[in-house]
Amino acid sequence: MTLTAANVEVAYGSRTAVRSTTIALEPGRLVALVGPNGAGKSTLLRALAGLVAHGGAVTWRGAEVAKLDGRTRARTIAYLPQDPPVHWPLAARELVALGRLPHRAYAAHESSADAAAVTKAMQQTDTLEFAARSVSRLSVGERARVLLARALAVEAPVLLADEPIAMLDPYHQLDVLGTLRAYAAGGDSGSNPRLAVVVLHDLGLAARFCDRVLLMDDGAIVGDGAPDATLGAQAIRAHYRVEPFIARHEGEPLIVPWRSLNGRRGD
Amino acid sequence: MSATSRNGPTPALVLALALLTLAAAAASLVIGRDGGGPTFGFGGPALADTIVREIRLPRTLLALLVGGTLGLCGAALQGLLRNPLAEPGLLGASSGAAFGAVIMFYFGFAGASSLLLPLGAVGGSLLALAVLYALAGRRGDFLTIVLAGIAINALAAALTSLALNFAPSPYAALEILFWMLGSLADRSLAHVYLAVPLMVPGWLLVVAAARGLDALTLGEDTAFSLGFDPKRTQALVIGGTALAVGGAVAVTGVVGFVGLVVPHLLRRAVGQHPSRLLLPSFLGGALLTTLADVAIRLLPPGPELKLGVVTALLGAPFFLHLVMRSSAREG
Numbered sequence: 001m002t003l004t005a006a007n008v009e010v011a012y013g014s015r016t017a018v019r020s021t022t023i024a025l026e027p028g029r030l031v032a033l034v035g036p037n038g039a040g041k042s043t044l045l046r047a048l049a050g051l052v053a054h055g056g057a058v059t060w061r062g063a064e065v066a067k068l069d070g071r072t073r074a075r076t077i078a079y080l081p082q083d084p085p086v087h088w089p090l091a092a093r094e095l096v097a098l099g100r101l102p103h104r105a106y107a108a109h110e111s112s113a114d115a116a117a118v119t120k121a122m123q124q125t126d127t128l129e130f131a132a133r134s135v136s137r138l139s140v141g142e143r144a145r146v147l148l149a150r151a152l153a154v155e156a157p158v159l160l161a162d163e164p165i166a167m168l169d170p171y172h173q174l175d176v177l178g179t180l181r182a183y184a185a186g187g188d189s190g191s192n193p194r195l196a197v198v199v200l201h202d203l204g205l206a207a208r209f210c211d212r213v214l215l216m217d218d219g220a221i222v223g224d225g226a227p228d229a230t231l232g233a234q235a236i237r238a239h240y241r242v243e244p245f246i247a248r249h250e251g252e253p254l255i256v257p258w259r260s261l262n263g264r265r266g267d
Numbered sequence: 268m269s270a271t272s273r274n275g276p277t278p279a280l281v282l283a284l285a286l287l288t289l290a291a292a293a294a295s296l297v298i299g300r301d302g303g304g305p306t307f308g309f310g311g312p313a314l315a316d317t318i319v320r321e322i323r324l325p326r327t328l329l330a331l332l333v334g335g336t337l338g339l340c341g342a343a344l345q346g347l348l349r350n351p352l353a354e355p356g357l358l359g360a361s362s363g364a365a366f367g368a369v370i371m372f373y374f375g376f377a378g379a380s381s382l383l384l385p386l387g388a389v390g391g392s393l394l395a396l397a398v399l400y401a402l403a404g405r406r407g408d409f410l411t412i413v414l415a416g417i418a419i420n421a422l423a424a425a426l427t428s429l430a431l432n433f434a435p436s437p438y439a440a441l442e443i444l445f446w447m448l449g450s451l452a453d454r455s456l457a458h459v460y461l462a463v464p465l466m467v468p469g470w471l472l473v474v475a476a477a478r479g480l481d482a483l484t485l486g487e488d489t490a491f492s493l494g495f496d497p498k499r500t501q502a503l504v505i506g507g508t509a510l511a512v513g514g515a516v517a518v519t520g521v522v523g524f525v526g527l528v529v530p531h532l533l534r535r536a537v538g539q540h541p542s543r544l545l546l547p548s549f550l551g552g553a554l555l556t557t558l559a560d561v562a563i564r565l566l567p568p569g570p571e572l573k574l575g576v577v578t579a580l581l582g583a584p585f586f587l588h589l590v591m592r593s594s595a596r597e598g
Contacts, residue, residue, distance in 0.1 A: 049492055087486070088541065090538065101481065
């Protein structure tokens with residue numbers, strides 16, 4: 001029961017965005033996808049979601065994602081783009097309820113399971129207090145949390161989220177990563193483990209909250225494993241071109257990019 | 268917890284619109300017009316049956332059908348293009364249909380059989396949308412579709428002007444011009460029978476896209492990830508609009524702005540939901556068109572105004588208002 005990518009490759013015209021990539025991702029894990037700008041993180045995430053034409057194959061439980069019917073795919077993989085548009089100023093709760101579309105038959109009323117999923121997702125993202133407010137009257141950070149709630153409300157076994165905490169204040173960054181970790185672990189009971197892959201730029205938070213870190217650079221995965229192993233000073237220097245400050249606080253890793261380094265990427 | 272109508276289209280709104288539409292339809296059956304201005308009632312028991320069945324019933328039914336089509340398709344296109352300025356005319360469906368009909372006039376076929384004119388309109392509408400598809404359909408990019416629609420509109424208008432320029436006689440040119448203004452006068456039940464088989468499948472295609480339109484609220488990527496391929500949604504809405512609007516233009520000429528104004532007025536009342544806007548817009552379009560057609564008959568004596576002229580006179584300033592407001596918001 002894994003999401004696997006076998007020799008997945010994405011090219012935009014003559015430019016290769018993702019080089020041949022093979023990975024297996026198990027449920028129960030919160031996986032961070034990190035790397036400098038233009039490394040191919042978003043493109044790999046879109047390929048995993050079946051959103052972009054690619055070479056190789058992405059499979060879920062042995063079935064190719066590209067060949068799943070839309071409804072099955074939508075119930076299996078929830079995808080949150082980076083800063084998606086909101087074209088109509090729906091009430092926040094109505095927007096979150098769009099996440100239940102894959103579960104609802106045509107013209108069907110909202111079921112109690114739908115209502116419960118929407119309420120839970122809004123609780124987890126601390127957005128219930130403005131459930132009735134139009135999303136056009138929310139701040140950028142509040143809107144980002146509502147959009148994350150929309151993705152959580154799908155209750156899919158796989159969640160792919162592109163920079164879900166980039167716009168959030170520190171309180172909600174910590175809060176949302178805790179929520180995502182619980183989502184992956186399978187809730188309070190741990191009975192329903194899921195896979196969550198999250199694109200992050202904060203290496204310290206990635207190291208603290210995630211079980212596994214995929215480090216990408218120049219279209220390829222150049223590091224894969226536990227945070228301590230992947231996000232060492234050497235790797236950060238080589239791929240991010242920054243000198244990191246790495247320490248431990250209360251038994252957890254603390255990584256702060258300290259100084260930018262001169263020189264080309266990969267030196 | 269929000270108290271908004273989260274279980275489908277607001278029933279009270281739909282009921283109110285349906286009742287108002289029925290009342291307008293009843294008024295349309297009772298009010299007539301002759302050389303001396305408006306007339307009320309049925310002009311005596313001997314004539315009543317004929318007047319209602321031959322004149323006012325077809326006119327009323329067509330107002331409801333055409334207005335409903337324009338309201339529904341306008342709401343669906345606005346949802347598809349995620350732009351409150353979208354309208355059936357935008358895709359070139361209306362102007363293509365008008366051109367097809369003008370060709371029939373031009374070659375004098377319209378006189379030979381009343382069926383050829385509508386067939387020309389449907390052919391023109393389908394041709395316009397086929398060209399649209401060839402230009403922009405496969406790319407699936409909505410901006411390209413809008414630009415292609417503008418180009419097709421311009422081309423259809425130019426070709427129509429060309430046909431007018433070369434019209435065989437001044438009378439033919441006048442006939443074309445009058446027909447293009449859009450009117451419900453002097454129609455028969457044959458027109459209803461001709462339009463309905465095109466409109467109903469068109470409506471069904473458009474309505475089948477309802478959930479896809481909701482999903483598109485969050486952009487094409489999210490819509491796809493929710494299981495609604497934007498290309499399928501697009502094919503349903505565009506194909507349905509071609510059929511239904513082609514059928515409408517065929518029997519009434521071009522009636523503009525109903526598809527723009529009605530969804531806009533109702534959007535707030537349905538909480539901005541694209542799918543919940545469809546049924547109310549259908550009813551609202553039917554209501555507005557019927558009322559406009561009744562209002563024409565109530566005007567003082569003189570030549571009867573064309574329906575398309577009235578909707579354009581009311582709709583164009585409204586459109587301008589919308590454009591100015593949206594550019595003020597962005598600027």
